[in-house]
Amino acid sequence: MVAFSHLSLASQERDRPRFQLLQLLRGKGIERPRRSTVGLHHWQLSVAGSIGLGTRRAEYPFGQVPAPDTGDCLANGTAGKPLLFAATRSRISSAVHSLFGFCNVYVLLMPIVLAACNDADAPEEQRVLEGDAEAGRAAIAEVECGVCHRIPGVAGANGIVGPPLDSFGRRQLIAGVLPNRPGVLVRWVSDAPSLVPNTGMPQMPLDKKQARDVAAYLYTLR
């Protein structure tokens, strides 16, 4: 990024596909500005070389995008899953096609094919039986989980006592101890000390339905 800063925006855009490809092959991180004059480049592609290709993350500001159809290895992708590889979405991809041509699409698709078969690190969206995510968000606001946690989508939830819950749906361990599975999480949000006795998180005043709702909401954070 720094090395390219002397180039004009136009030439950066022109050079981007090749640049990305090189960086991908070298396993280096790429950070692009989330906003640019073209307006289409609200994406961020980061590749952490030390962890490998599996940590690739592309974020699109277009909301939830259906999972791409990339064959059996992504069969567990759930509809409405926030999107890893939105370049395949027709609206975006046609724009990408027209603006950047084949080369760029190829570069964007390549990680899909690779990552789709290596999704151990990106669990499918977990569903909580009878959990209502919207009701969960309301319950989170009501009991003020945000005093201790930063929680996307909940007003004022900017606590610093416990861990931030961004991307909680992709978190592998709860409290760094327990596997992040719906059954565990439902119990955790209402009665954490019974699972991890030395946690700082107290029993919360949530009934069973509310606990399921809260867990459902947390799994939407991806």
Added chain:
Amino acid sequence: MFTGGALIFLLVIGLTVLTIILPQERRRWLAQQNVVIAGGIVFPVAVLSLLLGYGFFVTRGHVGAEEPTLRIEVIGEQWWWRVRYLDESGGVRFATANEIRVPAGEPVEFILKSADVIHSFWVPSLAGKLDMVPGKVNTYTFSADKPGVYRGQCAEYCGAQHALMAFYLVAMEPGSFDAWAAGQADPAWDRVAAELKYGRDLFIANGCGACHTVRGTPATGDLGPDLTHVGGRLSIGAGTLPTNIGTLAGWISSTQHVKPGVSMPSFGNLESRDLRAIAAYLESLE
């Protein structure tokens, strides 16, 4: 009232229109001295004087009404409310904070003071605001006609956390109010459960009692809110958060993050279990 106002409005507008559309010689009468004195001085003085008398008549019930059945001293501090219920002789019956409970339908006299800067006592649904001025005592009598929870808010900018200086006024049925008041006057219950005893001991050991009082324990501090029955209040931090064990723990651990600038430091030094135990103890103080 509305009709009268509408007629005056139309009269003024009509005269304005006339001055615009009439030829000069036909609107000259408007500039005569008698017309100006009658329309500009006599008419407004008469109308406004009548309205003033009518206003006094309508609001007569609000001024120096009945004898209050209850007197509550409320002291504004940065940024919370110290509340003292007074007995007949003016002595303090019990102290609480950030929540005022009153019997519905009975006139209550609020004795308003400030400990530091100018605050303003305001329960918008019940009465207008009245300043709390350092060195001065203002009194204000009003009643809540219906049982319910009414939010109050400091209405005079008083520093960084002015916006988080709120309280709840809870109007109760007179019978349940008496029971509540009797409970508030009692010291904190002696805890039986082991975790709560542990929490109480930690509360004392960590020096919380230097600023807070929990009647019935060695905690007798007077700088911060009386916590004898804090678990029974609707909010902590002066309307900042609802009261539950989680908000109590979060508040204790990160006070300066939740409400920067308050006198209480963040007790981030507490271990996880100790933090939970203290929060559980405070929550149990109903």
